[in-house]
């Protein structure tokens with residue numbers, strides 16, 4: 001028998017208007033508990049607006065939000081964790097003092113030493129907040145978002161501006177939080193971040209959700225299965241047909257194909273220079289390109 005899990009968070013018919021602009025356009029979604037749910041979309045898609053509505057920071061023009069099947073109460077903000085894109089930290093406080101100050105505010109707070117270990121803050125606990133690196137700051141902000149032991153954690157573009165190593169470090173912690181059974185809702189511009197962290201992804205564009213599924217499901221549903229990449233000036237004579245779907249980007253041409261042998265044969269017959277050809281599996285970026293005709297970051 002198929003069992004369905006009740007969503008931890010659900011919204012129905014959300015509309016957010018700013019004057020004549022509709023930032024969120026009649027949007028509904030349901031997030032099952034215990035997963036990492038990603039909202040992916042280009043600049044201006046409406047991700048931050050939607051997430052701030054879900055966090056109860058903005059009251060929408062129309063629509064309803066339910067937490068654990070019920071309308072949210074005034075306690076909701078104390079029950080969840082939010083890692084904001086920008087948070088001011090007091091420069092004269094150390095990392096440990098900052099954590100201890102917030103720790104005192106909650107009855108059901110995370111064990112401080114455990115939290116410091118989880119977020120890899122041990123080595124910097126005596127450092128002043130304005131003397132820590134970008135990656136260390138994000139880990140501190142994540143620890144602050146977790147301090148009240150929330151079941152639902154919001155991460156708004158958590159790794160923006162971090163170097164690859166700091167991103168990986170943050171992702172490892174997010175994985176651990178997810179493996180503790182917490183539900184995570186994150187927004188990101190980065191396909192690799194969504195692909196790495198998220199069980200379910202919704203792709204948003206122009207205030208609407210245009211596709212939802214696991215990264216693998218979205219890739220299987222919305223791509224041809226194989227990407228051939230060539231330099232931008234190669235394959236000028238190739239147009240979309242039964243063999244190829246052609247996407248010409250500023251820095252490359254991507255040919256999406258289902259049958260690699262047939263595609264390469266067709267390219268050779270058309271005298272296309274394959275010296276700089278590479279073959280990849282499609283990613284969420286390919287999904288986004290196919291659904292919107294645009295790159296994620298244009």
Ligand SMILES: Nc1ncnc2c1ncn2[C@@H]1O[C@H](COP(=O)(O)OP(=O)(O)OP(=O)(O)O)[C@@H](O)[C@H]1O
Nearest residue numbers: 018021023041042043044045046047048049050189
């Ligand atoms: N307070 C506001 N007043 C007026 N317009 C707003 C306001 N907040 C957002 N917008 C507009 O709503 C649209 C959606 O913005 P939003 O920040 O939600 O998008 P986003 O997907 O989060 O983009 P980004 O990835 O750049 O953060 C944009 O056109 C934005 O300019």
